[in-house]
Amino acid sequence: MKKLITLLSIMISVQITFAQNHVSKGDSLKGEGLLMPALAEYAGAMMENPTSEKSYRLASTTALLWTSQMRDTSFYFLNYALQNDSTLDVLYDPDFLSLIDDPQWKHIEDLQFEKYEAKTGAIKNKPLARALFRMIIKDQGFMYAGNIERRKYMQNGGYFSTPAIFPVLAMEEKNREENESRLFELLDEYGWPTTSLVPEFAAAVAALIVNHSSYEIRKKYFPMLEEALRKGEAQPLRYAKMCDRLLVEEGKEQLYGTQLKFEGNTRVPQTIEDPVNVDKRRAEIGLGPLNVYLKNRFDIDWHLTQEN
Incomplete structure (x- = not known):
């Protein structure tokens, strides 16, 4: 009442x-x-x-x-x-960051897991799934406030509109550090989260957090992701993004065209190795043509002649 x-x-x-x-x-x-x-x-x-x-x-x-x-x-x-919702969407909605430490949130998680399993089958590693879902909320939970202020930052010529943004940014950093520490414990215990162990979006969390970390961390855990892909247990685009990012960080040409850069005010892919065969490489891991990906995701018109 x-x-x-x-x-x-x-x-x-x-x-x-x-x-x-x-x-x-x-x-x-x-x-x-x-x-x-x-x-x-x-x-x-x-x-x-x-x-x-x-x-x-x-x-x-x-x-x-x-x-x-x-x-x-x-x-x-x-x-x-x-x-009447049997999905798990709410469990990774960052708007609910303020709720996840409340005992009532576990009740929400339990009910959604129960309805989801009744419809799609058992989740093999529910504790891992629960931990990963909470990580995605922590990773992105301050983005609502942060993104509003970032837009104002651009509109205001490089100045935030309120000093309240600074504690928000500090909390984002704190959450990233806590997520990294917890994720590394989980990776050491369970290996790379696979789609046979946890729901697909929970499996995505590991790649997201590792990609937000340092080059050294990406280099350390990339072989786990690569092995999961070979077994058909990882989403190809996540593999391609981390692979390409590592190559670019090492001063090499990317393989799949997922990493972008600005040329003036225009976004274009970072240099691609053997661009004639980029779509063949993408197809081999389960990805569609690069020009379609770039157009759909970033509204970039890309043609092979741009790389020649």
């Missing part, structure tokens, strides 16, 4: 006028960093027609507010939102 009173008081304070565009307005406000007005719009939409999607928006927005009262509100709406 306290949670509903909290939302009702917010709605009254901003004098909500009900309309069909509450959700889109809320999304726009949230994108600008205006969480309380966004929350009011989502609450208005929920009052008109309660749905799981709207409840999820309320949950993620209240979680971003970080107060203990709002965390309770977030769990309230998250439980409603997930009633």
Whole structure:
């Protein structure tokens, strides 16, 4: 009841006028960093027609507010939102960083694992999956606030709009260090997380964190990823990205075209070894043509003649 009173008081304070565009307005406000007005719009939409999607928006927005009262509100709406959801998407949503140390989060994890396993089969290493999912939330959990300020940094000619960004950046660094330490323990214990042990997105976390680390760390753990790929237990693009990054860091030409650089204001691939055969190499590990990848991912028009 306290949670509903909290939302009702917010709605009254901003004098909500009900309309069909509450959700889109809320999304726009949230994108600008205006969480309380966004929350009011989502609450208005929920009052008109309660749905799981709207409840999820309320949950993620209240979680971003970080107060203990709002965390309770977030769990309230998250439980409603997930009633018919058997995916694991919520378990790696960085908006919920403020929730993952609360005992109620483990309940959310347990329920989602249970529904997911009922639909797709057992997760062989659930403790590993749980740890990896929490790592991705920690890795990206401050990106909402950080990215808003980074956009303002660019708009303001190289100046942050508030000194509040600096503790956020410090927490990002702290989380990266903690994630690295924990991941290395897991890699030493279990080896590279494979798609037969954990859900695919959990398996992706190791490559993400290692790629965010140092060259020395990438060099140390890359053979584990390479072995997993040979066994069909790793996503090819993650292998290609780490392989290419290591080669570029060593002053060599990349093999798969995943690493980019700027030429003036234009992004282009770093130099590719034997570019005539780049698509053949990509196909051998399960990737599509490079020009399609670059266009779809980065809106880069690339042609083989650019490398000749």
